[in-house]
Amino acid sequence: MRNFSENHEWLSINTATVRKSLGVDLPLPKIIEACVERGIVAISPWRDQVAAAGLPVISKLVKNHGLKLSGYCRGGMFPAADAAGMEAAYLDNRKAVDEACELNAACLVLVVGGLPGALAGRAVHKDIALSRAQVTDGIAQLLEYAKTCGMPLAIEPLHPMYAADRACINTLEHALDVCDALDPDQTGALGVAVDMYHVWWDPKLQSQIQRAGQKRLLAFHVCDWLTPTTDLLNDRGMMGDGVIDIPKIRGWVEAEGFSGFSEVEIFSTGNWWQRDHKEVLDTCIARHQTAV
Amino acid sequence: MRNFSENHEWLSINTATVRKSLGVDLPLPKIIEACVERGIVAISPWRDQVAAAGLPVISKLVKNHGLKLSGYCRGGMFPAADAAGMEAAYLDNRKAVDEACELNAACLVLVVGGLPGALAGRAVHKDIALSRAQVTDGIAQLLEYAKTCGMPLAIEPLHPMYAADRACINTLEHALDVCDALDPDQTGALGVAVDMYHVWWDPKLQSQIQRAGQKRLLAFHVCDWLTPTTDLLNDRGMMGDGVIDIPKIRGWVEAEGFSGFSEVEIFSTGNWWQRDHKEVLDTCIARHQTAV
Numbered sequence: 001m002r003n004f005s006e007n008h009e010w011l012s013i014n015t016a017t018v019r020k021s022l023g024v025d026l027p028l029p030k031i032i033e034a035c036v037e038r039g040i041v042a043i044s045p046w047r048d049q050v051a052a053a054g055l056p057v058i059s060k061l062v063k064n065h066g067l068k069l070s071g072y073c074r075g076g077m078f079p080a081a082d083a084a085g086m087e088a089a090y091l092d093n094r095k096a097v098d099e100a101c102e103l104n105a106a107c108l109v110l111v112v113g114g115l116p117g118a119l120a121g122r123a124v125h126k127d128i129a130l131s132r133a134q135v136t137d138g139i140a141q142l143l144e145y146a147k148t149c150g151m152p153l154a155i156e157p158l159h160p161m162y163a164a165d166r167a168c169i170n171t172l173e174h175a176l177d178v179c180d181a182l183d184p185d186q187t188g189a190l191g192v193a194v195d196m197y198h199v200w201w202d203p204k205l206q207s208q209i210q211r212a213g214q215k216r217l218l219a220f221h222v223c224d225w226l227t228p229t230t231d232l233l234n235d236r237g238m239m240g241d242g243v244i245d246i247p248k249i250r251g252w253v254e255a256e257g258f259s260g261f262s263e264v265e266i267f268s269t270g271n272w273w274q275r276d277h278k279e280v281l282d283t284c285i286a287r288h289q290t291a292v
Numbered sequence: 293m294r295n296f297s298e299n300h301e302w303l304s305i306n307t308a309t310v311r312k313s314l315g316v317d318l319p320l321p322k323i324i325e326a327c328v329e330r331g332i333v334a335i336s337p338w339r340d341q342v343a344a345a346g347l348p349v350i351s352k353l354v355k356n357h358g359l360k361l362s363g364y365c366r367g368g369m370f371p372a373a374d375a376a377g378m379e380a381a382y383l384d385n386r387k388a389v390d391e392a393c394e395l396n397a398a399c400l401v402l403v404v405g406g407l408p409g410a411l412a413g414r415a416v417h418k419d420i421a422l423s424r425a426q427v428t429d430g431i432a433q434l435l436e437y438a439k440t441c442g443m444p445l446a447i448e449p450l451h452p453m454y455a456a457d458r459a460c461i462n463t464l465e466h467a468l469d470v471c472d473a474l475d476p477d478q479t480g481a482l483g484v485a486v487d488m489y490h491v492w493w494d495p496k497l498q499s500q501i502q503r504a505g506q507k508r509l510l511a512f513h514v515c516d517w518l519t520p521t522t523d524l525l526n527d528r529g530m531m532g533d534g535v536i537d538i539p540k541i542r543g544w545v546e547a548e549g550f551s552g553f554s555e556v557e558i559f560s561t562g563n564w565w566q567r568d569h570k571e572v573l574d575t576c577i578a579r580h581q582t583a584v
Contacts, residue, residue, distance in 0.1 A: 118519045126537040163493035201455035227410045245418040
């Protein structure tokens, strides 16, 4: 297992972690500037943040600073109420692949979607098996395109509490079943993003990480699970503040040969987004060295 | 599949559903009175409610009204920080078995516990595998006693969002692994409580219900998953108001031969606990007939 205690060369900042500074939206160029100032060499930006600044602007900043992208957030949201919705999702996902290529991301992270309409509180049906079938079909279709660009797709299993509205792939086992079905030869074109916030609870986590192996472990996200958790979406904890045995899980992933970045992704309306982003980044660096 | 549309002979009310009426605590005798008035023939009371009224009082009410108990809530919380804590948990669980016997409950429901201290926001360790081992040991020990009383134990897998603080058994598969280990002959002394709020999202739900079979399907709880869900614990929905395909899951359970009660268990600080309990019970009856 790599020694993280002496520097932060393997730290990546998912830019949602500093989406806000002192409660106010922080533009991506400012986030990049603060990362570069701290010797952080990798980020994982969100599409809306890139769009707000303009893809050419961000692309230039990334190149000029020699930043690496541990991933690009995010594609997915495949299920839709009708064929037109499915087609629109596909076209938008192609665009996400193109953006990921422009930014030279390690992978495009897929948050696959749930029941159509559920995110707006108005699910158009209750057939989660149908959504899961549409997800598999959607990934299959996108994979064909992504392969032509050489952009790996990383299925991110989301915590089961998001099954209805954000992602109906909720275990690493399920994500790997999809990988087996669509990329049986383990070409590296399709794999998983292991975000411990979503999977830490799973009694089969270690065995499924072993099943994934190096070829399918495309991204590794860290944060912590707080007790109590006061919001289903935006109350993630800083590494070390919660109950996840983070080093143990990192050990499992690295035992398979994973040698990529440890990406910090924290959504925190009430705490970290209320602080100055420089303090947040400094804390990420410190905890990367002591708690990851 | 049984026809629920014409009456409510298979409806049971988990008494937490009407724990409060118009925001005020409602004593269990009042709950029982309102159930009896509506021809509801089964309940599943909580220990704290029984203790507040007195076990002899409740026992007499149950017998006089000929009420059935679809379960008794709840035993469990096995993991502890030290041996004294484990012993205290065991003794309290024996008492829960005794109470369940006195009330002639169909089973004692087990919410098995998580990381010691986590429920109070101060987990004493992060080793969920240790907690899981303690849970298995605790159930094994309690099972010996429960067998002498003829009281079946029903392991309730809780939603993964409760893994840290309430129950570290989070899938039906895991619960059945424990059943296989401790009661390989499927004697009926150990089984599961299937609460769809906790397991609806699981892609392996149908196959694990089939694996459980009639002998291990000891209880069946219904409510609904709301989008959005605003609180991790107390924002459960009334059947029909959320995204769970309830009849489909009931069909799977009944296909295995389950012929017990459909127990409504809704925790709802912001909605149902603010209403008059009579309205809530009437709604339970109506939804039992139309949405379950």
